Amino acid sequence: HPFCPISFLLDADDLKPHDVGIEPSMSCFKNADSKGPPRVTYLHFYDCPKFSFGIFCLPKSAVIPLHNHPGMTVFCKILFGSMHLKSYDWAKSAPDNDNNALETSDGARLAKVNTDAVFDASSETTVLYPENGGNLHCFTARTACAVLDVMGPPYNRADGRDCSYYDESPYLSSSGGDARYSWLKENHSTFEMKGVQMPQRFIV
DSSP: OOOOOOHHHHGGGOOOOOTTTTTTGGGSSSSSSSSOOOOOOEEEEEEEESSSSEEEEOOOOEEOOOOOOOEEEEEEEEESSEEEEOOOOOOSSSGGGGOOOOOOOSSOOEEHHHHHEEETSSSOEEEOSSSSSSSSEEESSSSEEEEEEEEEOOOOOTTTBBEEEEEEEEEEEEEEEEEEEEEEEEEOOOOOOOEOOOOOOGGG
């Protein structure tokens, strides 16, 4: 039977790398070019109008920059390795009744930290939603790691679900800084991943 997102949600915490045909010795988990940043590889298993399913493969120190998931729900499970995850949601109000606006004149928006922690294969599946749960996030690999990812619905520019990247800057108020908040401003990122289409036999 075809891969089912419901069965994934039920079984994700028990998934092992061999269940999806990967292992840490694969070349995509090694930094082949010591002169540049480690390259992220995306193993693409399946997509349809309702969801997509794949695995991000990060060599040690690789980074997936801060980006958003507009109108999407995303399930992530680390299959092996460890990574630092930082995520935000758009702020609905400024902290401590501060009178600062939620958007600056140069287009930066105020966001509140949802998660700032290290995760590994023992961590449970994380879920982000369109309006909460850390809809904007970035990954930094502490070791080589693999992250299984299910997005529903998937990115689709024509439907208003394009991926945007952001720069962070500290939030400052009249009473000082507040580490729970940051200004996020969309940038013109040059981040690219290597995409690999995986055999359909891994999702049956």
